[in-house]
Amino acid sequence: MKADPRGVLTGVHFIDGDHACCEGALAAGARFASGYPITPSTEVVERFAARVPTVGGTFIQMEDELAASIALQGAVWGGAKAFTVTSGPGFSLMMEHIGYAAMTETPCVFVDVQRGGPSTGLPTLPAQADMMQARWGSHGDYEIIALCPNSPQECFDLTIKAFNLAEEFRVPVMFMMDEVVGHMTEKVVIPAADEIEITPRRHTHKALEEYLPYGTNGDGVPEMAYAGEGYKFHVTGLTHDERGYPNMTPQVQDKLVRRLQEKVHRAAESIAMFEEDQLEEASVVVVSYGITSRVAQRAVDLARERGLRVGKLRLITAWPFPEKKIAELAGRIKAFVVPELNLGQMVREVERAAGGKAKTFAVSHAGGGVHNPEQILEAILEASR
Amino acid sequence: MSEAINPVEPFLRSDRMPHIWCPGCGIGTTVNCFARALIESKVDLQSLAIVSGIGCTGRVAGYVKLDSFHTTHGRAIPFATGLKLANPKLNVVVYSGDGDLSAIGGNHLIHAARRNIDLKVICVNNLTYAMTGGQTAPTTPELSITSTSPYGVFEPSFNLPHLVEAAGAVYVARWTTYHVRQLARSISEAFQKKGFSFIEVISPCPTLYQRRNKLGDGLETMKYYRQKSKVRPGAPTGELGLTMTGEIIVGKFVDRDRPDYQTVMRAQLKEALGERFVADPEMTCS
Numbered sequence: 129m130k131a132d133p134r135g136v137l138t139g140v141h142f143i144d145g146d147h148a149c150c151e152g153a154l155a156a157g158a159r160f161a162s163g164y165p166i167t168p169s170t171e172v173v174e175r176f177a178a179r180v181p182t183v184g185g186t187f188i189q190m191e192d193e194l195a196a197s198i199a200l201q202g203a204v205w206g207g208a209k210a211f212t213v214t215s216g217p218g219f220s221l222m223m224e225h226i227g228y229a230a231m232t233e234t235p236c237v238f239v240d241v242q243r244g245g246p247s248t249g250l251p252t253l254p255a256q257a258d259m260m261q262a263r264w265g266s267h268g269d270y271e272i273i274a275l276c277p278n279s280p281q282e283c284f285d286l287t288i289k290a291f292n293l294a295e296e297f298r299v300p301v302m303f304m305m306d307e308v309v310g311h312m313t314e315k316v317v318i319p320a321a322d323e324i325e326i327t328p329r330r331h332t333h334k335a336l337e338e339y340l341p342y343g344t345n346g347d348g349v350p351e352m353a354y355a356g357e358g359y360k361f362h363v364t365g366l367t368h369d370e371r372g373y374p375n376m377t378p379q380v381q382d383k384l385v386r387r388l389q390e391k392v393h394r395a396a397e398s399i400a401m402f403e404e405d406q407l408e409e410a411s412v413v414v415v416s417y418g419i420t421s422r423v424a425q426r427a428v429d430l431a432r433e434r435g436l437r438v439g440k441l442r443l444i445t446a447w448p449f450p451e452k453k454i455a456e457l458a459g460r461i462k463a464f465v466v467p468e469l470n471l472g473q474m475v476r477e478v479e480r481a482a483g484g485k486a487k488t489f490a491v492s493h494a495g496g497g498v499h500n501p502e503q504i505l506e507a508i509l510e511a512s513r
Numbered sequence: 514m515s516e517a518i519n520p521v522e523p524f525l526r527s528d529r530m531p532h533i534w535c536p537g538c539g540i541g542t543t544v545n546c547f548a549r550a551l552i553e554s555k556v557d558l559q560s561l562a563i564v565s566g567i568g569c570t571g572r573v574a575g576y577v578k579l580d581s582f583h584t585t586h587g588r589a590i591p592f593a594t595g596l597k598l599a600n601p602k603l604n605v606v607v608y609s610g611d612g613d614l615s616a617i618g619g620n621h622l623i624h625a626a627r628r629n630i631d632l633k634v635i636c637v638n639n640l641t642y643a644m645t646g647g648q649t650a651p652t653t654p655e656l657s658i659t660s661t662s663p664y665g666v667f668e669p670s671f672n673l674p675h676l677v678e679a680a681g682a683v684y685v686a687r688w689t690t691y692h693v694r695q696l697a698r699s700i701s702e703a704f705q706k707k708g709f710s711f712i713e714v715i716s717p718c719p720t721l722y723q724r725r726n727k728l729g730d731g732l733e734t735m736k737y738y739r740q741k742s743k744v745r746p747g748a749p750t751g752e753l754g755l756t757m758t759g760e761i762i763v764g765k766f767v768d769r770d771r772p773d774y775q776t777v778m779r780a781q782l783k784e785a786l787g788e789r790f791v792a793d794p795e796m797t798c799s
Binding site: 159160185186188191194198203207209228358359360 | 526528529559560562564574575578579580581582583584585587588591592593594595596597598599600602603620621624778782786789790791794795796797798
């Protein structure tokens, strides 16, 4: 279906990534946000608080991130599209509710504008050190989707994508921005509403007696009812059967947890988005994401000027990790170079997916700034030897 | 001969029986009162949703035949807040225990009362963490023995009616599970209120709290409730502190009106935005 024009601020704008993310959420149909102030993410909900009453929706500033991350899920079960926005320390507090959203299959979006950590770390400065937390932060086995924009334009475009994926798979989607992308101001083009494709919610229209809250039709994703429609359904974070009733047996646990994983796993290739450049002839491939991909571009250009065959693979989807793509490349290149604003997170996935067929060079940075392209160039030179 | 049906049975998920509660536990009694209040107050069941946290009382959501949400520990109130704000037509009840609502969820309790979100909170107070084996709660009376206070509790306990009145609740009552009619009436009254209503129900946990403190079984506790409860409507909430074996002051203490969160929000946004404000949004997607 097409976007509801009320939420779409069609035009050419000069705005930062945080504001673009807010506009993406409104365009995607988000009509509820619950937040708690935290640098460098707050601008997203500040704009939402100003805009949403004119679009037909609600923002509430909750008392903490625990409240913010569960209030939005109440809103989703009330029928709204909803999200929250935070940064490192707040993201840590939200982990339990990411697990709750995964377990109850509540479609929603968590925006994390990453800053330096651990703990309070660097409130106003960038990092990309929450990438593993986004994937593994809540307890138990579950699957999420995570996207990494590298520009304000992508903060708009991919926020819509994040909501669409949340609806398609009924999972919480992590929108992994970073401080630089969040605060960078660039041109953002917002198209007309009828040019924006929206994935509708899997809202059930089954007869009351036929509806099974966690029954699926083959693709592993159940249909959803809203409170107040008469279904009298039950939602729990406990292990549950297809009726949504708690069931503490290993058999039901196995069936449920495997389905939660499988529904995302089996669609991993269709979810995987990346930008690639000159991979065909490459002997070294630079794998990057978010703001680091823009710094890496300079290093790639410098290396090419020196006659090196360097390809670029920018991850737009971080999770599920596009391992097939990496495995395929690993069979025909010499090495991967993986710069990121952390001490080595996604590089582990690259190394794992490469399966020893190509070398992997991490270019780590503890955060607080971005790489110097020279650092990445050095790694490319070393990898090319 | 037709079988007699308990009038509350249609409100229960009979396919989930037997329930997990122990003999002598008071939670089932409160559910009975809740169902009777639904009958008496003729609340539209289709637009009624119930939200629980974690713990013995947290299981209530799973046993009542309503749209029901068993959320995370302490977070029933913020979940209910989102549900109510996104779908204002719903009547939202939060049904949870003392540990869930006043310890891990204490911050949400006071802020929801402050905001005057239109929620009906039923807090079953069994003075302990029962699901996990009888640990000290913020509500456990001083000198009680619990599994984590083997030498006696030395922390002062929370007086919940006092707390929520101070935070801004518009309706505050307390009963025990002995006061079944009064409790059902209070729940019915809360359905007539718009705003944050809080009903505390003092309830026995014979398996853990009563046993460890040699306070007898469920029946003994009913006798204690009957003998030591004093009905004092309008009593100053500051005087409602509980001890192990002393008086339990019960009644309706607060019944006042102030505009609820959404009423104030709409008025403010209308004032500030005029025609640009979309007053009655349809937030429900597809």
